Amino acid sequence: MAFVQGEDRSFVATTLAIQVSEEAARAFAPVSPEDQRKIQLLLDLRVRDLTISPVPRKSLQTVMDEIGKNAAARGLTPVGLESLLDDR
Numbered sequence: 001m002a003f004v005q006g007e008d009r010s011f012v013a014t015t016l017a018i019q020v021s022e023e024a025a026r027a028f029a030p031v032s033p034e035d036q037r038k039i040q041l042l043l044d045l046r047v048r049d050l051t052i053s054p055v056p057r058k059s060l061q062t063v064m065d066e067i068g069k070n071a072a073a074r075g076l077t078p079v080g081l082e083s084l085l086d087d088r
Helices: 022-028 033-051 060-073 078-086
Strands: none
């Protein structure tokens, strides 16, 4: 953990390792450190919105259902998901 420079001293940054698609990883790697920081802040806000929103809090099941619906809308099939999971 470390304090984030230029931020409120009550904000402590912690590393969170998550898996992303190869495409997302390739897109993120060459981005400038400043833009990476902006993306990290956006992700931090999104995770907080999805998990600790004060009104009303979404359950993990609801979040997972929304992710599934979004993935299906983008063309991910159960077979495609199985293939992605098998590639680990």
